[in-house]
Amino acid sequence: MTGGELFMNGRLILLCLKSMLRRWKRVLRTIVTVFIAFLFVAGMLLFQENMYQYQTAVAKKHFGDWFIMNPYYNAKKDNVLGEHIYLEKPKLAYVVNSIYDYDKETDEKIGFFTQDFIHAGNIKLDKGEWPKEDTDVAIDWNTLLKLNQGYEIGDIITIHTYTGPSTDEENEVTKTYRLSGIIDSYTNIWQGGGNLPGIILTENECGNIKHSNDIKQKNIAIYGMKNIIQESDYEAMFNKMQKDTDKEMVFNSSVYAYKPWGNELVYNYIFILVMLVGIAAITYQMMAYNMTRKYTMDIHIREGAARGQITGMYMCENFIILLLSSFLGLFTACQLARLICSAIGKNMGVSFFYIGSSTYIKMLITLILSVVISIIFNIYMNISHVINKSVKIKIGKNHNDNAERYVPSNNNKNNGKEINNRNFIYQTHIRLMHTNGFMPNMFIRLFTLVMTAVMVLCAINMYTAYKAYEKNADADDMVAYKKENNTSAYVYYYNEDINEYKEEVQKRKESASKYAATDYKEPTELEIYNKFRINISSYQDYLDNADTEYIFGIDRKLTLNNNLKCADTYIYKGIDENTLKAIKDIDGVEEVRLGYFETGRSWYWDGMDYNKIGADDYISDSDGKLDEKNYKYLYASEYVEPDSSIYDIICKYAGDNAPDYEKWAAGELSVVFKDTNIRGQYDDTLQPGMTLNLYGYADNMRNDQFVYHQWDGSESEYSDALIRYYMDNVWEKYVNVKDDPDTADVIANHKTWSWNRAYKYVSNKLSLDRLEELNLISRTCLSGSNVESQIKTTQETRERYDEGVISEEAYRRFLGRYANTELERRYRYKTRYTPAADTNVATVIYITDENRDEINTAFKEYIPEFGQFTMISTTALLQKALDNQNENIKQYFLLDELPDELTLKLKYNQVNIRYGIDSALVSTGNIVSSYLGQSGFLYKSYSEEKDLLKQKTIETMMLYGISLLAAVFVVVAVSVLIVKNRCEKYENRLRIIKRTGAKDTVLIRICMLECVREAIWCPFVAIIVILLDWITITLHIREVK
Secondary structure (H helix, E strand, O other), rough: OHHHHOHHHHHHHHHHHHHHHHHHHHHHHHHHHHHHHHHHHHHHHHHHHHHHHHHHHHHHHHHHOOOEEOOOOOOOOEEEEOOOEOOOOOOOEEOOOEEEEEEEEEEEEEEEEEEEHHHOOOEEEEEEOOOOOOEEEEEEEEEEEHOOOOOOOOOOEEEEOOOOOOHHHHHHEEEEEEEEEEEEOOOOOOOOOOOOEEEEEEHHHHHHHOOHHHHHOOOEEEEEEOOOEEEEOOHHHHHHHHHOOOOEEEOOOOOOOOOOOOHHHHHHHHHHHHHHHHHHHHHHHHHHHHHHOOOHHHHHHHHHHHHHHOOOHHHHHHHHHHHHHHHHHHHHHHHHHHHHHHHHHHHHOOOOOOOOOOHHHHHHHHHHHHHHHHHHHHHHHHHHHHHHHHHHHHHHHHHOOOHHHHOOOOOHHHHHOOOOOHHHHHHHHHHHHHOOHHHHHHHHHHHHHHHHHHHHHHHHHHHHHHHHHHHHHHHOOOEEEEEEOOOEEEEEEEEEHHHHHHHHHHHHHHHHHHHHHHOOOOHHHHHHHHHHHHOOOOOOHHOOOEEEOEEEOOOEEEEEOOOOOOOOOOOOOOOOHHHEEEEEEHOOEEEEEEEEEEEEOEEEEOOOOOOOOOHHHHOOOOOOOOOOOOOOOOOEEEEEOOOOHHHHHHHHHHHOOOOHHHHOOOEEEEEEEOOOOOOOOOOOOOOOEEEEEEOOOOOOOOOOOOHHHHHOOOOOOHHHHHHHHHHHHHHHHHOOOOOOOHHHHHHHHHHOOOOOOHHHHHHHHOOHHHHHHHHHHHHHHOOOHHHHHHHHHHHHHHHHHOOOOOOOOHHOOOOHHHHHHHOOOOOOOOHHHOOEEEEEEEEEEEEOOOHHHHHHHHHOOOOOOOOOOEEEOOOOOOOOHHHHHHHHHHOOOOOOOHHHHOOOOOOOOOEEEEHHHHHOOOHHHHHHHHHHHOOOEEEEEEEHHHHHHHHHHHHHHHHHHHHHHHHHHHHHHHHHHHHHHHHHOOHHHHHOOOOOOHHHHHHHHHHHOOOHHHHOHHHHHHHHHHHHHHHHHHHHHHHHO
């Protein structure tokens, strides 16, 4: 056989193409139908490809669309990263200065952004606009909360800074700006966000207040990752880049260290299933198209065309149609995917769209399989057509030979009933169905039943998987609490008798001179504390332990800060609304609940043994302490709103000692958990029935040193607020007076504190009667003082005032010195020795190795972290403690009402977060943990088990969901195809009926009866099938003439 016989020549190809052009409408319909199938396959591939991109984009929405940050960018030197093949060009931000608090530099930076930086960082305004004038300022929420000068657009913001190397008056700059915009937080959210300016001015204004020292100015560059790779280990890539630059860089781990979910098995299953359905649809459509060409191909055969040439023509037309359809399908799918990703990205503030090589490869595989399978089926149909044609000729000859023998039977199965006007439609429908034969009808119904069973099984599996997830869906995924960045310790004060202390010192001196120094052993701090602490049971005891030479006595403190976590959690500022809103806005977060948790409050109970709680190991300068170890909080307290759920859990573990609900709800009874100290020992001094005293939050507002020079930022935010108030309202107005000759001496020599000068504040606040009362108490209450002499001095000074010898101002100063001493002494006693609140211990639950996991699990949604001692009580007890401390501060500052910054309120500092099932797809856990971790929260995530369950649920939903959709599609498609084929088969009979006078509606009803009977075998899609069948039949009946 020659090549010309096997393959068509050029003229035949030209004839084929001309034929397709002439039949362009039919060809176009086929291309559109096949195009839809390819579009579906390509769309599914692009969905899989861009799911990772979407999950990454969600993270970029919160943490910026950048890969690496250079906090010390120099355009002349740092060109390594800028020329890197994987990195985009740097986007810049500029820091020109910092905010100063008095003469102390803070972490709040001043600067401006380029537009490229704003876009790449996805930095958004929460409200307002970016600065346009030099008098405008935009500030991120985190910085604005720290400044505490206003939170509404138009508020006046004062910036205090220095433009020179020293904090002299000549370098001091204080300016006011209009708050033009509030920016979503980034300084405390981004990795390396602390390097960025939180106070944004115009570029021109930044030039006016920039610092003269280049070290204070910084250029920060961020580099985005080009969308050309999908690296599995971005952190290794970052380490390599950092090594090349030899600089400390910042890696955006919140975006690029996250491993998004994506089950390859599920994706491959979906691809194979979709591909098979698509190929089946494509193959059928090509077969239907080729059926329309049979008449023309038979003509070519009769004209002498070889079978190979006919097959070649089929292949040529099919290949052209499939190639155009696949190209258009992929192109359209890409454009639609690009538009969808662009819309999502625009809404999220980032861009993402990626087409990997796997998409093209899989589309090519689909195209090749479609061509091959279509060719195989076409060859089979050609062979079958030739065989059927030969059989028909043979049967026709046999029929003519035996025509005379044919006798019609009176027992035809279609004639069970005679046709009349009433049963015409039904009987015609029955006769038409019987022409299909028993086996085809049975197989169609069996196929439908199997597909129905598949749908039911898929639905049951989906329901079962979701119900299994739903059982655990109410559990919290994360419990977090806001801690402060300070080094606060647990502190106990004791007032050491000054005379006994002098005797101890004298003994040591004598021992050192007469004997060896080791003959005298100085008592340890803990021994002194255990000896003297018990003497302070009343204010009079406190006074009795003082001495006239030291009018405050010697207040010493026992500081427990070794082998313990810092006492860094308070109910003070709480979680601000902006942070709470940001958490709620994270995709996948379904519910947020709030609570109260504190670790910054010291406890005391009668009979407390500091050795048993482990104080020897917790005092930093203790000789016998263990090696330093980050252990746990000493005290932790959880305060809940009373309800039956938490009470039931408490009762389960408290047993017979469960607290009375009403007393527990009122804060009168509490439950305490005990864990071991660092040496594995339990304290046995705190027992049920005892009173537990809760001290107020420690503050360093007044200590034995000059406040300004002791203010180092290590205090709690609450203590810091008290110091600031004192500085602004006492120190600056009454102590640090510029024309006072003593001020320079006090500052220069760090003189003993300012209490002996703050009397001016007191003397101006109180009435003369109150000053005289406090003055007399202060002068006469100390043991050993000459009472008569003090009373006489006071009386003589009063007489001089009455006679006009001294002015009222001078008399107030005379009274104010001792009145201030008395107020100070009372304040110290109340804050250091008097509990802010107390509660009775209903039961003590010991945490052991055996029950630790069980207790943690039972209380994990309430207690974020257990300490060595942990209490669970109600907000009633907490409110009492806060109110008492507020009252003490109010009395100390002589105020009718406390300003808001000094007022302790019930402000939530604990957040419980529950994710939705979609959290596994949008990297919720990664975003929440990154956000909280960089915002100063400590957290515990319990989502690992739930994430596995969510992923399993999603995989099940996708597997069975796609299978269910495929089953539905197959049933609907097969049903429509069967109806279309049968309409073509019935066409001659229907034409005869129509020509005898039947209307189209009658023919439609005849055909629809069969459709309804077949559709009810799959009731789930019966309505859809009947509707599509009706459309198909209606269109076909209209063409019957």
